[in-house]
Amino acid sequence: MVDWFGISRVVGEPGVLPQRAQKLDASLPLREGELLIDVERLNIDAASFKQLKAQCGGDAKALAGAVEAIVAERGKMQNLVTHSGGMLVGKIREVNAKHPQFSTLQVGQRIATLVSLTLTPLAIRRINAVKLDIDRVDIEGHAILFPSGIFALLPDDLPETLSLAALDVAGAPALVARYVKPGMTVLMLGAGKSGALCLAQARAAMAGQGELIAADISQSALDSLKQLELCDRSLVIDATAAVATMEKVAALTNGRMADLVINCASVANTEMASVLSCRDGGQVIFFSMATSFTAAALGAEGVGKDVTMVVGNGFVPGHAELTFKLLKENPRLKAFFAERYC
């Protein structure tokens, strides 16, 4: 039977998922349904890299040794302090015949993994370079993706750094595509990377009907989005101030409020601003990782607000392709992204 989630790769903890496991078995040969990758580089999670840098006093060689030691011990690159991982880039070396995409994948294709390094079996043969300024470790080695392990084929016609920056938040615009309909008033809280992509996708889904409002604490971030024509209106707000945010949205919409609120804020305590800015019967999608479940659930109840609140799932089928397409079809957005996030 195909081991969809790689449970058989967990060492010594029966029934535990790879992400929570202490140690994974990265040995070959490949098992049923798996994908083998020749790894070129590890993009280490920012929190993890910062911790490693501090531990090694900023010394690249010591950091290389620390990464080698973790992977040798755990069979995966999961930081012992922050418990976070990152992702990797490499070339497909082998696809087992039972992998769900066996018929379309080709050996040699360059891919980026979209599942965390914390659940990816990994073996390092040698470390070629440590890039201290961009949280990157260039290696030779192999990694294994389980049949459920999502990844993206890296396009030839986009710079790799741009593709990787976009992949980081690809789930957001893909989910937005399902919720935005022509004629809606859409409020975006947060004018950062995922906010910009979501606005571009919302613009496409609205087909010229409806209104896109971008809200952020930074006037200059909003100005950038307006220059790119990614929003119709903009609002300088502090989304942790729920009532003030609501009042500004009410003034801008003549009291109708937003049909859909998309929360891409990077700070905590923005749940109530989202709920209060949404009309009764409307929808809120939370993408912010700072979202508190109880603050959202109890907050909406506390103000008697009938809104549908959705947890922003980072995975939507086809999300990588959708996001690459957005960038390719929006040369100005692409240039903005390249300048800002690469």
Next chain:
Amino acid sequence: MVDWFGISRVVGEPGVLPQRAQKLDASLPLREGELLIDVERLNIDAASFKQLKAQCGGDAKALAGAVEAIVAERGKMQNLVTHSGGMLVGKIREVNAKHPQFSTLQVGQRIATLVSLTLTPLAIRRINAVKLDIDRVDIEGHAILFPSGIFALLPDDLPETLSLAALDVAGAPALVARYVKPGMTVLMLGAGKSGALCLAQARAAMAGQGELIAADISQSALDSLKQLELCDRSLVIDATAAVATMEKVAALTNGRMADLVINCASVANTEMASVLSCRDGGQVIFFSMATSFTAAALGAEGVGKDVTMVVGNGFVPGHAELTFKLLKENPRLKAFFAERYC
């Protein structure tokens, strides 16, 4: 202008919502849109009452004094340590003409508030009794509901303790009513109070087509639900063991998994069992207050699962009436509720 959320009742903290405020102004007269209640009893939140009991060494008189002191100081019954509140029961004394339900409410009707005491202006004239065994304080005094403040009319034909026990979780079955369709396979995680009500509502919404699976760690809880014919199948599972739960659901559904998973579990770390037990393209509603937003969002991404995840909003219009109706139309459920939760 009507002050929908009672911001004008907050003392000394402009723009802060009443729930987060240090002090509320419970003074009369009533303001635009407000509702005045002659309070009979406070049902103190369990965590709060436990703390007060410990602080007062289990002495009822001391506890009465502590409650009086808090309400005198803060203008609301919000515990200084646990920060939690509770709800109240009383009679309508006055309805301002701008209250949204002015035309239908009558002075003298008995109601229970569905918003927390942490945001309800309250003044106590005297304390009549402290019921140490049921977390209740009987008082004379008044409370104010803002126009957004939700409440339920207490039905004459249900015992009050039963109504209050049901109101505690009324949001869950009302939201379930929106999501369950005939023909679905519905998995309920958690066979407690909200689980039983949700199953009864799902049964009604399925109109005889589809399958209801109840899952819980307790065989006896499941046996009770089966006796009440609230589920078609039952599964003894530990929902913190995601993979084992998934495998049992797969075996029971011949690999089809659930179309809708309703999480009413009372323990943490059940997000992944919910996600993995749901089919691709299915839906998960999280009602458990132990739900972690990031565990749900990142967990679904980590296993590449395309499920719609909904935050269980405790407020759905008409939820109290819907829940009372469920109990009245299900005499056996009502008897079970009375025995178990009153």
